[in-house]
Amino acid sequence: MIKEGKFGVNEAVCLVTMAICNKIFSTTPGYITRTIGNTGWYMTLISCATALVFFILIYLLLKRFPGKNIVEIYDASLGRAVGFIFSFLLMVSFLLSVGIYTREFTDILKIYSLPFTPPSVIIGTLLSVAAAAAFLGLETIARVARLAFYPALLGYLLILIFSSKNFEPSNLLPIFGYGLDKTVITGILRGSAYDEVIILAVFAGSLQGIGQIKKAGFISLLLSGFIISVGLLCFSLVFEYTSIQEITIVAYVMTRKIEYGVFFQRMDPLFLLQWIITTAIYISILFYTTVSIYCKLFRLQDARPVVIPIAVLVFSIAIFPKDFTSVVTEYVQGIRNYGNITFFIMPVIALIIAVIRNKRGETKCAD
Amino acid sequence: MSNLIKTVTGMFSYTEPRNKERGFELLDDEIEGVEAENTPQAANASDAISPELHVNLETIRQKFLISKNQDVIIREFKIGRKLRAYMAYIDGMVNKQTLDLSIFPQLMSRDVFEELEKECPVDYLIENILTVHEVKRSDKYSDIVIQILNGMSALFVEGCNECILIETKGYEKRNVEAPKVETVVKGSQEGFTENLRTNVTLVRRIIKNENLVTEMLPVGNTNHSNCAVMYLEGIANSKVVEEVKRRLKRIDADFIMGDGMLEQYIEDNSLMLFPQMISTERPDRAASFIMEGKIIIIGEGTPFAIAAPITFFGLFHTSEDYFLRWPGGNFLRLVRIFGLFCATFLPGLYVALTLYHVEMIPTELLVSIARAKEVVPFPTLLEVLIMETSFELIREGGIRVPNVIGQTLGIVGALILGQAAVAAGLVSPMLVIVVSITGLGSFAIPNYTLAIAIRIERFLFIFAGAVLGFYGISLMSVILTLFVCSMKSFGVPYLVPVAPKTKSNADVIFRYPIWALKERPDGLNTPNRKRKGNNPKLWISEDNPDDTDKGGKT
Numbered sequence: 001m002i003k004e005g006k007f008g009v010n011e012a013v014c015l016v017t018m019a020i021c022n023k024i025f026s027t028t029p030g031y032i033t034r035t036i037g038n039t040g041w042y043m044t045l046i047s048c049a050t051a052l053v054f055f056i057l058i059y060l061l062l063k064r065f066p067g068k069n070i071v072e073i074y075d076a077s078l079g080r081a082v083g084f085i086f087s088f089l090l091m092v093s094f095l096l097s098v099g100i101y102t103r104e105f106t107d108i109l110k111i112y113s114l115p116f117t118p119p120s121v122i123i124g125t126l127l128s129v130a131a132a133a134a135f136l137g138l139e140t141i142a143r144v145a146r147l148a149f150y151p152a153l154l155g156y157l158l159i160l161i162f163s164s165k166n167f168e169p170s171n172l173l174p175i176f177g178y179g180l181d182k183t184v185i186t187g188i189l190r191g192s193a194y195d196e197v198i199i200l201a202v203f204a205g206s207l208q209g210i211g212q213i214k215k216a217g218f219i220s221l222l223l224s225g226f227i228i229s230v231g232l233l234c235f236s237l238v239f240e241y242t243s244i245q246e247i248t249i250v251a252y253v254m255t256r257k258i259e260y261g262v263f264f265q266r267m268d269p270l271f272l273l274q275w276i277i278t279t280a281i282y283i284s285i286l287f288y289t290t291v292s293i294y295c296k297l298f299r300l301q302d303a304r305p306v307v308i309p310i311a312v313l314v315f316s317i318a319i320f321p322k323d324f325t326s327v328v329t330e331y332v333q334g335i336r337n338y339g340n341i342t343f344f345i346m347p348v349i350a351l352i353i354a355v356i357r358n359k360r361g362e363t364k365c366a367d
Numbered sequence: 368m369s370n371l372i373k374t375v376t377g378m379f380s381y382t383e384p385r386n387k388e389r390g391f392e393l394l395d396d397e398i399e400g401v402e403a404e405n406t407p408q409a410a411n412a413s414d415a416i417s418p419e420l421h422v423n424l425e426t427i428r429q430k431f432l433i434s435k436n437q438d439v440i441i442r443e444f445k446i447g448r449k450l451r452a453y454m455a456y457i458d459g460m461v462n463k464q465t466l467d468l469s470i471f472p473q474l475m476s477r478d479v480f481e482e483l484e485k486e487c488p489v490d491y492l493i494e495n496i497l498t499v500h501e502v503k504r505s506d507k508y509s510d511i512v513i514q515i516l517n518g519m520s521a522l523f524v525e526g527c528n529e530c531i532l533i534e535t536k537g538y539e540k541r542n543v544e545a546p547k548v549e550t551v552v553k554g555s556q557e558g559f560t561e562n563l564r565t566n567v568t569l570v571r572r573i574i575k576n577e578n579l580v581t582e583m584l585p586v587g588n589t590n591h592s593n594c595a596v597m598y599l600e601g602i603a604n605s606k607v608v609e610e611v612k613r614r615l616k617r618i619d620a621d622f623i624m625g626d627g628m629l630e631q632y633i634e635d636n637s638l639m640l641f642p643q644m645i646s647t648e649r650p651d652r653a654a655s656f657i658m659e660g661k662i663i664i665i666g667e668g669t670p671f672a673i674a675a676p677i678t679f680f681g682l683f684h685t686s687e688d689y690f691l692r693w694p695g696g697n698f699l700r701l702v703r704i705f706g707l708f709c710a711t712f713l714p715g716l717y718v719a720l721t722l723y724h725v726e727m728i729p730t731e732l733l734v735s736i737a738r739a740k741e742v743v744p745f746p747t748l749l750e751v752l753i754m755e756t757s758f759e760l761i762r763e764g765g766i767r768v769p770n771v772i773g774q775t776l777g778i779v780g781a782l783i784l785g786q787a788a789v790a791a792g793l794v795s796p797m798l799v800i801v802v803s804i805t806g807l808g809s810f811a812i813p814n815y816t817l818a819i820a821i822r823i824e825r826f827l828f829i830f831a832g833a834v835l836g837f838y839g840i841s842l843m844s845v846i847l848t849l850f851v852c853s854m855k856s857f858g859v860p861y862l863v864p865v866a867p868k869t870k871s872n873a874d875v876i877f878r879y880p881i882w883a884l885k886e887r888p889d890g891l892n893t894p895n896r897k898r899k900g901n902n903p904k905l906w907i908s909e910d911n912p913d914d915t916d917k918g919g920k921t
Contacts, residue, residue, distance in 0.1 A: 007867060008868060010867075010868040011867060011868065113723070113836065113837065113838060114835065114836060114838060117835065121835075125838075125839075129842050129849075132846055133845075133849050136849055140849055140852045140853040141849075142866075143853075143860070143862060143866035143867055144866070146865070146867070146868060147852065147866040262729070262731065266727050268726075268727045269720075269727050272724075272727075272837045272841075273837055276837065276838055276841035277841045277844060277845055280842055284845075
């Protein structure tokens with residue numbers, strides 16, 4: 001099994017929160033508004049609550065097999081054959097996620113910043129960073145996430161605070177959007193927006209016991225819920241819901257609207273740097289998770305030989321969609337809709353089967 | 368006629384061409400290898416001293432190549448006018464007054480052998496005759512040769528299979544002067560010198576503690592240099608001390624000179640840009656490192672010491688930070704961090720903004736930049752590279768030229784970079800400002816090795832900005848951060864206590880007031896973390912007895 005090193009709760013929280021919250025800079029806010037109107041800010045809290053429920057179940061599964069990661073648990077709970085399929089599906093989900101998010105990022109960057117740069121260059125360079133991160137290992141990625149998290153959070157909050165000048169409270173009306181039932185149902189179904197919390201189960205062996213996993217999971221989910229909710233609330237306050245639907249990245253346009261006097265205007269550089277850096281780290285996290293699951297799946301001792309082949313695979317996936325519209329409406333939404341199955345439902349199935357078959361891990365590692 | 372015959376016969380015969388090259392020519396032939404095998408060092412297999420003086424004498428002659436070496440002195444004499452002996456030392460390395468006044472007169476005196484009964488008088492001489500402060504004995508040539516090379520005098524006596532090594536070091540050395548690289552306004556004005564002993568003493572004079580350990584380790588297989596490893600027993604982590612010594616002992620190199628070479632041999636990762644040890648020429652700073660729990664290595668021949676383990680944040684600290692009151696110290700650190708930002712990113716951001724993201728520049732500023740660039744014939748990247756390269760040339764030239772014309776070079780350089788370049792239409796005035804601020808920023812970085820690393824990185828950011836704009840700069844930042852996060856200095860993560868998070872320290876980026884710096888850095892894992900009592904300002908409680916509890920909580 002590959003050696004991934006150790007990291008603490010703090011790093012874990014930054015890692016997961018950064019992975020989850022990066023969606024606020026994507027096309028997701030616009031798409032949500034198209035579906036449920038201006039109620040995204042509390043819809044996401046429902047999604048967060050849904051993810052919390054699933055995380056509790058994942059935590060129960062991990063608690064049953066202390067010291068083991070999700071791949072080992074699938075094997076122990078379901079048997080090698082079924083466990084392999086489950087782990088493989090998880091790996092494929094991450095592989096598709098990293099490929100599609102890379103493509104989504106590439107297309108947005110082309111729209112706003114690099115219109116003449118070929119997508120393959122953007123994808124290639126981004127994946128080079130992810131591959132370098134994978135070479136350096138999980139400890140390094142966790143440290144980078146920890147290092148970048150607070151400046152990124154500060155930059156994000158600054159953008160929100162500076163945008164307060166453009167807030168229009170009446171934009172929040174009607175308060176139930178397209179209907180409360182629609183908001184609640186969408187909120188539950190979009191629990192997959194928080195599915196990156198499963199990373200903690202993949203790297204369970206790198207955290208110091210199940211207590212830390214629980215702590216990191218709860219903190220990161222609650223923090224992410226707060227960050228995303230506040231962001232969506234500010235978007236709704238600045239733009240009418242009809243406008244948000246038409247905007248590709250709401251956060252970027254909101255930043256461009258900031259203007260205090262003649263000189264203090266155009267905060268786009270702040271946003272752009274923050275967005276690219278957090279996305280590069282986000283893609284690195286997802287990419288390494290894919291590599292890690294693959295290595296655990298095939299019981300490889302060293303992750304480095306598979307980094308480049310997986311990077312090539314991700315590149316192929318990223319280049320596959322024909323246009324930006326299909327990326328946003330088909331692929332990203334496909335991951336959102338079906339992500340629940342691999343990231344949340346499958347661990348629950350594993351838990352149920354473990355209970356039925358009375359499978360448990362050794363208790364000596366339990367804290 | 369004879370010449371004609373010679374020419375004709377020469378056409379049908381082969382003769383070795385004469386070497387018509389003038390002067391010395393070093394050829395790669397096999398003689399060098401043979402010579403190496405026949406060196407006197409290789410011939411002498413036995414390392415033990417013989418009781419026969421003439422054998423010793425011959426061995427020493429061979430080892431020091433006396434026939435060629437003219438600065439090795441072998442002084443033959445008779446102890447007490449009876450017993451044959453000789454003294455070997457290197458001219459210029461010893462204090463002649465010590466030899467002339469304290470050693471030779473005593474040894475040659477008639478009264479030496481009044482009470483001597485034993486055959487070998489080594490013990491007797493050490494105990495009764497030699498009136499010098501340090502005397503050692505040795506029976507191995509390998510040890511004796513190194514000690515002679517270090518400035519000691521070796522006394523060989525007839526019939527003794529031991530040699531007396533007498534401390535007579537007395538070579539020329541520079542006086543203690545003010546530091547040249549790490550100058551401060553407030554604080555000590557003493558700097559290290561090239562002499563190892565002096566440097567150790569300078570540190571010892573600051574830390575008057577019996578637990579301060581100085582271990583001397585030999586380094587360099589051929590130049591037989593020494594280095595001192597200094598640490599505070601009970602404060603420094605013993606595992607780190609062992610690791611430092613292990614690495615120093617395992618260096619297999621023929622020549623090592625000073626801290627710069629040592630650093631490269633023992634650092635964790637040679638491929639990284641950033642320094643993994645801190646170099647200082649200030650004894651007070653070296654002492655403060657020791658008090659923090661770090662280990663100091665002082666090499667021979669350079670006025671610097673290196674400290675390990677370090678963190679990235681420590682590279683921004685200077686000794687002045689602690690001599691100033693905390694608001695002033697923190698302000699200076701803030702200025703340095705801003706300097707680092709400018710030195711790293713400014714030219715790259717300028718390139719990215721002007722090439723890719725012009726819409727992000729406020730309109731008035733954009734008009735100003737565009738107007739200035741109108742007359743410049745070069746693309747922005749080339750313009751920046753011209754200026755940056757010129758700046759680097761001036762900086763490098765300024766260091767290499769003699770001090771007298773160094774000032775002139777600076778002025779000429781400033782003229783070329785500034786007014787002349789703009790007037791000639793080679794660069795835009797805006798770029799001159801950018802490069803100037805960048806240069807000032809890099810001068811504000813207190814660590815020279817870090818400053819060089821930043822200079823290299825700056826070019827990476829310029830290229831990244833030119834190729835992919837902000838996207839390139841952001842990716843380059845992430846890559847460099849990844850590498851920095853993966854670095855370690857003697858097992859201590861480079862970005863501790865931020866990444867990985869450890870117990871917070873009151874002196875990382877900003878520092879608290881001096882009385883609040885109660886603990887040593889957590890990342891060093893020192894056995895004794897506490898630096899101060901709960902209330903370092905006890906006088907407050909003495910003045911106001913009611914404040915005792917309050918003080919205890921601080």
